[in-house]
Amino acid sequence: MDEYRLKGSFSMNCHTSLCLVLTMVQLWPCFLSMQRHSVQNTDQPSSAARRVKRGWVWNVFFVEEEMNLTEPVYVGQLKSDLDKEDSTFKYILTGEGAGSIFTINETTGVLHVIQKLDREKKALYTLRAQAINRNTQLPMEPESEFVIKVKDVNDQKPQFLDGPYEATVPEMSPEGTSVIQVTATDGDDPYYGYNARLLYSIIQGQPYFSVEPKTGVIRISSETDRETQEKYFVIIQAKDMIGQMGGFSETATVTINLSDINDNAPKFQHTLYHMTVSEAAPVGTTIGKIMADDSDIGENAAMNYVIEGDASYVFDIITDNETQEGVVILKKKVDYETKRKYSIKAKVINRHIDERFLNEGPFEDSTLVRITVEDADEPPVFTSQEYVMEIAEGSESGSFVGAVNASDPDNTNSPIRYAIVHGMSLKRLFSINAQNGTIIITKPLDREITAWHNITVTATEARNPEQISEAPVYIHVLDVNDHAPEFPEYYETYVCENAEPGQRAISQTYDILVYTAST
Numbered sequence: 001m002d003e004y005r006l007k008g009s010f011s012m013n014c015h016t017s018l019c020l021v022l023t024m025v026q027l028w029p030c031f032l033s034m035q036r037h038s039v040q041n042t043d044q045p046s047s048a049a050r051r052v053k054r055g056w057v058w059n060v061f062f063v064e065e066e067m068n069l070t071e072p073v074y075v076g077q078l079k080s081d082l083d084k085e086d087s088t089f090k091y092i093l094t095g096e097g098a099g100s101i102f103t104i105n106e107t108t109g110v111l112h113v114i115q116k117l118d119r120e121k122k123a124l125y126t127l128r129a130q131a132i133n134r135n136t137q138l139p140m141e142p143e144s145e146f147v148i149k150v151k152d153v154n155d156q157k158p159q160f161l162d163g164p165y166e167a168t169v170p171e172m173s174p175e176g177t178s179v180i181q182v183t184a185t186d187g188d189d190p191y192y193g194y195n196a197r198l199l200y201s202i203i204q205g206q207p208y209f210s211v212e213p214k215t216g217v218i219r220i221s222s223e224t225d226r227e228t229q230e231k232y233f234v235i236i237q238a239k240d241m242i243g244q245m246g247g248f249s250e251t252a253t254v255t256i257n258l259s260d261i262n263d264n265a266p267k268f269q270h271t272l273y274h275m276t277v278s279e280a281a282p283v284g285t286t287i288g289k290i291m292a293d294d295s296d297i298g299e300n301a302a303m304n305y306v307i308e309g310d311a312s313y314v315f316d317i318i319t320d321n322e323t324q325e326g327v328v329i330l331k332k333k334v335d336y337e338t339k340r341k342y343s344i345k346a347k348v349i350n351r352h353i354d355e356r357f358l359n360e361g362p363f364e365d366s367t368l369v370r371i372t373v374e375d376a377d378e379p380p381v382f383t384s385q386e387y388v389m390e391i392a393e394g395s396e397s398g399s400f401v402g403a404v405n406a407s408d409p410d411n412t413n414s415p416i417r418y419a420i421v422h423g424m425s426l427k428r429l430f431s432i433n434a435q436n437g438t439i440i441i442t443k444p445l446d447r448e449i450t451a452w453h454n455i456t457v458t459a460t461e462a463r464n465p466e467q468i469s470e471a472p473v474y475i476h477v478l479d480v481n482d483h484a485p486e487f488p489e490y491y492e493t494y495v496c497e498n499a500e501p502g503q504r505a506i507s508q509t510y511d512i513l514v515y516t517a518s519t
Contacts, residue, residue: 130142180217279333284330290346347365420455
């Protein structure tokens, strides 16, 4: 309504101005005559000249778009207030679309439109009107410009130009969290009626999402859980005429992905695991694997495994970062004869904790692992890792040197057989009793030739010759006083016949003090 008031006011102002201009044109000869008369009669009052208001008369022109024309449609009428309707006036139309889109009745000044118009292509036309004397072809009115506006109709559908739409929002986001804004455009006139006034609504995606009707902002409306559903396809509708019946509508699909947060604690697949390890297994042996599941993904699912209690000295758990498994390994050798069963408590803990869930308790879980030690046929075990023995040099053949001792650690307690290895020459010097491990010499030893003898003794299970152990034996040959002093060379000495007692004698190499008896 305000728009029509503005247009009417504009029309009245134009009409007043044009009337004033036309009046001035018509009175121009009289005005010149008045000037001449005024010059000649300066004493005459200026009010002798009377001005007459004349000009164009027309309404505001609007043409509705998209009319299917089978005959010309009336637009309005151009008319001079001098026109007495005696066919003296001839109206001429020029400008945009004159003759091709718009026509004028040259006698009445009535305007018609003869073509269908499209406001979205051209919203207004600027034309000029002129009134001449049909007989003299002289202007009756000066040429005047006017505008024909194309009136909008709702012929354009809303369009989503920025699609496809995709957004990501953390799961468990609070209600009202903004996700994304979708925007549709409408080619109709936004300033006329409701043709381009859009209203957004949600067709698919409730109750988890909602859309603001005027802005197209999609928001969280209910708690979402990625572990339940990680992707949503939300359909938003934009409808013009502010959603009223008869309007056009268009839809857009928005793909909304839920990003993960650490809202789930790891959980062991079993409350009890059974494993076995051989007592012969070396340190570092993998005993078994345990596994906890975490519904989260990425770093939120990363976890560490630990062993609690005294068993951590014997066993350990290593976290496999690729498979998220806990690998149980042997940290210290076990002995079937000493302890055959272990019960350990294993715990799994999330590496990254979301602060929002700290009040819900620790993000961890525990399980029990029972490990059974299996018996193995172990090689004999010497009572000492190495042996040191002593024997005096020169001892008679068959003299006792020492003894080694080994036993079968298994419950079978197999008899042990001993032997000397490494070097045939050593076998000729030493001998060992195969049953009791007693070592004797086979020939006398000479410390001055060799002070130490190193031999290797083996212990082999009689029932299983493959089970064999070795131990080094170091034999020290002790010195005995079995050698008289000896000069390193022969000395020849000379002395004078008349040498005095106590006089030093001279040799080839040394001075020797010689004591002679008195004669």
